[in-house]
Amino acid sequence: xxxxxxxxxxxxxxxxxxxxxxxxxxxxxxxxxxxxxxxxxxxxxxxxxxxxxxxxxxxxxxxxxxxxxxxxxxxxxxxxxxxxxxxxxxxxxxxxxxxxxxxxxxxxxxxxxxxxxxxxxxxxxxxxxxxxxxxxxxxxxxxxxxxxxxxxxxxxxxxxxxxxxxxxxxxxxxxxxxxxxxxxxxxxxxxxxxxxxxxxxxxxxxxxxxxxxxxxxxxxxxxxxxxxxxxxxxxxxxxxxxxxxxxxxxxxxxxxxxxxxxxxxxxxxxxxxxxxxxxxxxxxxxxxxxxxxxxxxxxxxxxxxxxxxxxxxxxxxxxxxxxxxxxxxxxxxxxxxxxxxxxxxxxxxxxxxxxxxxxxxxxxxxxxxxxxxxxxxxxxxxxxxxxxxxxxxxx
Numbered sequence: 336x337x338x339x340x341x342x343x344x345x346x347x348x349x350x351x352x353x354x355x356x357x358x359x360x361x362x363x364x365x366x367x368x369x370x371x372x373x374x375x376x377x378x379x380x381x382x383x384x385x386x387x388x389x390x391x392x393x394x395x396x397x398x399x400x401x402x403x404x405x406x407x408x409x410x411x412x413x414x415x416x417x418x419x420x421x422x423x424x425x426x427x428x429x430x431x432x433x434x435x436x437x438x439x440x441x442x443x444x445x446x447x448x449x450x451x452x453x454x455x456x457x458x459x460x461x462x463x464x465x466x467x468x469x470x471x472x473x474x475x476x477x478x479x480x481x482x483x484x485x486x487x488x489x490x491x492x493x494x495x496x497x498x499x500x501x502x503x504x505x506x507x508x509x510x511x512x513x514x515x516x517x518x519x520x521x522x523x524x525x526x527x528x529x530x531x532x533x534x535x536x537x538x539x540x541x542x543x544x545x546x547x548x549x550x551x552x553x554x555x556x557x558x559x560x561x562x563x564x565x566x567x568x569x570x571x572x573x574x575x576x577x578x579x580x581x582x583x584x585x586x587x588x589x590x591x592x593x594x595x596x597x598x599x600x601x602x603x604x605x606x607x608x609x610x611x612x613x614x615x616x617x618x619x620x621x622x623x624x625x626x627x628x629x630x631x632x633x634x635x636x637x638x639x640x641x642x643x644x645x646x647x648x649x650x651x652x653x654x655x656x657x658x659x660x661x662x663x664x665x666x667x668x669x670x671x672x673x674x675x676x677x678x679x680x681x682x683x684x685x686x687x688x689x690x691x692x693x694x695x696x697x698x699x700x701x702x703x704x705x706x707x708x709x710x711x712x713x714x715x716x717x718x719x720x721x722x723x724x725x726x727x728x729x730x
Contacts, residue, residue, distance in 0.1 A: 337366040337390070338376045339398055346379040349386055349400070352715040354442050356388065356398035371500060372469025374401065374409045389447070389466020393500035399447035399466055414470060415477045417445045422481060425709055435519030435526065436709040437540055438482070443713040448499075449474060452536045454528050455517045456485040459536040460508065463495045475508050486510030490536050494640075505531070516592075522547070524570050525599050527592060534564065534589075541706040541722055542567060542634070545672075548704060548726065549632070550575035552668045556629035559583070559621075559662065561614045561655075566593030568632045568670075569607070570600045577630070579606035583617050618658035631659045633671040638678075645677050649686050652678070656690035660698070660729065669727040672704070676721035683723045691727075702726040 341349075345360040356377060369375050369390040377385040377398060387409055388400040401409050421444040428436045438458070439451040448464025458478060462471045475487055487510060492503040516527040521543055528537040546567050554576035560569045563582035572580055580597075584590050590609045597607055610617055614635070633655060638648035652673060659669055673683050684700070691698045704724030706712075712720040 336374065336376055337364055337369040338378055339388075339390070340365055340378050341380055341385070343380040346383075346385055349377065349403075352403055354386075354388070354400035354447055354716060355396045356400070358395055358397040361397055372465035372467075374466075389464065389469060391465040391499055394465070394498050399442075399464055401445075401447070401466070411473045411477065414446070414474050415481070418474070418477050418481055420444070421446075424711070428709060431522070433519075433521055433543075435521055435528065435538060435540055436543070436707075438709075440710050440719065442716045443711045443719040445713075446474075450536075451478065452540060453482070453484075454513075454530055454537060455519050456483075457513045457517055457530060458482060458484050458487045459530050460487055460489050460491070461493070461536065462489065462491050462504075463493060463499070465499050465501065468499075468501055471508075479509055484510060486513055488513050488530055490530070493535075516595075524574070526565065526567065526570070526596050527599065528565075529588075529592060532588075533592075539564065539567060539634075541674075541710045542672075543707040543709075545670075545704045545707075545724055546571040548702065549630075549670065552630050552670070552726070553577040556668075557581075557627075559628040559631045559659075561618070561632060561659075562634045562636065563593055563609075564589050564634070566596040568634065569593060569597055572630070572632075573597065573601045573604050573607070579608075580604075581608050581610060581628075583610045583612065583614050585611065585613055587611050615655060615658070618655065618662065622658060622661055626662065627664045628662055628667065629664055630668045630670070631663060633659055633669070635672070635674075637675045638673070640675075640677075642677060645675075648675055648678060649682065652683070652686045653690045653693075656687050657694045660691050660694035660696045663696070663729045665729060667729050668701075669698070669729070670704075670724065671727065672722065672724040674722050676718060678723065680723050684725070687725060687727065697730045698727045699730055700725050701728055 342362040375390045384405045386400040386403045388398040448467035450461040452459045487508040513530045530537045549571045553572040557579045558572045558577045560582045563584045638651045706722040
């Protein structure tokens with residue numbers, strides 16, 4: 336096995352069990368040059384063992400750690416045990432009757448680059464790193480042993496794979512190809528999910544708890560649901576007693592599916608409209624019309640995918656929240672999110688505060704929101720905490 340030897344004094348993060356080794360921390364490689372995804376030992380400059388991980392020859396993150404234990408071998412049994420541990424952690428969701436949730440959350444479940452979602456009778460996998468790709472067949476075999484399913488479908492079609500020197504991939508890995516729409520249950524709600532062509536793995540499972548958090552603020556409210564995607568927050572608002580919901584999204588396909596999901600859960604609902612368009616443009620038009628709402632939900636896509644884009648992203652978050660504050664009635668509520676991992680909680684709160692100030696509104700934070708429990712954050716990997724949300728009230 337090849338050994339990665341770190342430069343002097345570059346082992347501190349690994350001693351804290353952070354699972355990444357950057358290329359700049361490596362002094363040299365001992366032994367035969369490892370191939371992409373191959374397991375390597377990681378050692379400090381003095382030779383002390385630090386961990387075992389998957390080698391990536393092109394990524395800035397040159398090694399992602401599988402284990403910090405010297406006597407733990409990276410074999411099919413290793414992956415079975417990690418998957419079993421992840422399944423036990425989701426047992427409560429199973430008992431509660433949920434059929435849509437994340438089974439494996441990458442580094443936070445000890446499997447860097449591996450994300451597996453359950454969508455009804457199907458599993459959807461993302462294998463985003465060289466190590467995940469190297470062991471993909473093994474992981475799929477273990478999933479088929481451990482999780483009853485009709486099929487496992489791959490959605491490794493993100494730009495992250497390109498940084499790893501891997502092509503994007505979409506397709507069936509085992510079993511039956513999923514139908515156009517798969518139904519999942521989320522508590523009392525039912526949702527149709529487009530596994531094969533939907534965004535990411537088809538549904539924003541990480542917003543489960545936050546959809547439930549909408550209820551106390553939606554009864555009797557006129558709701559503006561921005562970046563509505565397939566209608567998750569609209570379903571929650573209508574079931575809580577919202578009298579009117581306006582869904583805005585740039586995708587006609589997403590809005591069509593939102594309509595189906597709303598009809599599935601609230602077939603008698605009235606006062607629901609669907610607007611295809613750029614959310615910034617729609618909000619400006621509403622401002623010109625002096626149209627006001629009791630509750631506005633902002634769940635935008637990631638605005639920052641690199642540190643170079645963070646300042647621009649902060650301006651985007653400020654602008655869209657400023658517009659939302661201007662459209663709220665007195666004592667109205669804003670539920671706003673950022674899924675950009677680079678946007679820290681402190682910066683997000685400051686950005687929303689600047690937006691309120693420039694909008695000429697005073698507001699309070701009533702509640703902080705984050706990702707659902709099936710998207711855990713390992714204490715040694717704080718980067719996994721990406722979703723931030725606030726419930727604000729205009730005073």
